Amino acid sequence: MSSSSSNLVTVGRITGVFGIKGWVKVHSDTEPRENILEYSPWWLKTRHGVKPVEIDQAKPHGNGLIAHIKGVDDRTLAEGYTKVDIAVERDQMPELEDGEYYWHQLVGLKVISEHGGSPQLLGKVQKLMATGANDVLVVKGDKAELGSLDNKERLVPYVPGQFVTSVDLQAGEVRVDWDPEF
Structure with missing residues (x-):
């Protein structure tokens, strides 16, 4: 990995909006999938740069999760966050046992x-x-x-x-x- 690739690790993706109150659908690459909710902030890799957001509510839904981004209270605003990768800071990730790798x-x-x-x-x-x-x-x-x-x-x-x-x-x-x- 190049040193310019920052300290962020992609752990999921916002795939769409859910409802009209600013909720988004989340695909998690963590195991188990709910572990993505333990990280804060989420760093969203938007086409305008990387932006930190805080999740104030979340729950399982179907095969994925739905989450509410703090301060995003309508569907139109939430649409601006769709189809972006979710990253977290590398040092927030737990240490693994010898022989285990991310x-x-x-x-x-x-x-x-x-x-x-x-x-x-x-x-x-x-x-x-x-x-x-x-x-x-x-x-x-x-x-x-x-x-x-x-x-x-x-x-x-x-x-x-x-x-x-x-x-x-x-x-x-x-x-x-x-x-x-x-």
């Missing part, structure tokens, strides 16, 4: 396959996906820039001890036991 720590790491004995660079982690059974690393090769094996995109199950053999944040790499043919 998704944002894994994005951008080089992925090296040790399958078959000789290490091969598959590419970089572009993003992660939750699939239900386990998370999946989306690894994008870039032969020209990275010197990776090829330019393929691979989906590697994030299963430590089985497919993921090590994560080294200092070295900026994830080592995997993954057949490059897949």
Whole structure:
């Protein structure tokens, strides 16, 4: 991650408005989803810059959450906050146990396959996906820039001890036991 990328970590998104009193629909990337409500302030990444807001009410609704932004009391005002990412300050996030990582720590790491004995660079982690059974690393090769094996995109199950053999944040790499043919 570049040092210019600030201290903010994206944890969700405001996806739409709810009702006429300034409530918004929230998609949370936290686990469990209600954990997003424990952070304050939320930093909204609008096209006019990053803006801190305070949530004064929130509750589960359907598959997501709805929240009320303090001082936003009608639908028209709330519409100005839709389709924006919600970020929080990195130092507000709880410390993890050894061997546990936040998704944002894994994005951008080089992925090296040790399958078959000789290490091969598959590419970089572009993003992660939750699939239900386990998370999946989306690894994008870039032969020209990275010197990776090829330019393929691979989906590697994030299963430590089985497919993921090590994560080294200092070295900026994830080592995997993954057949490059897949």
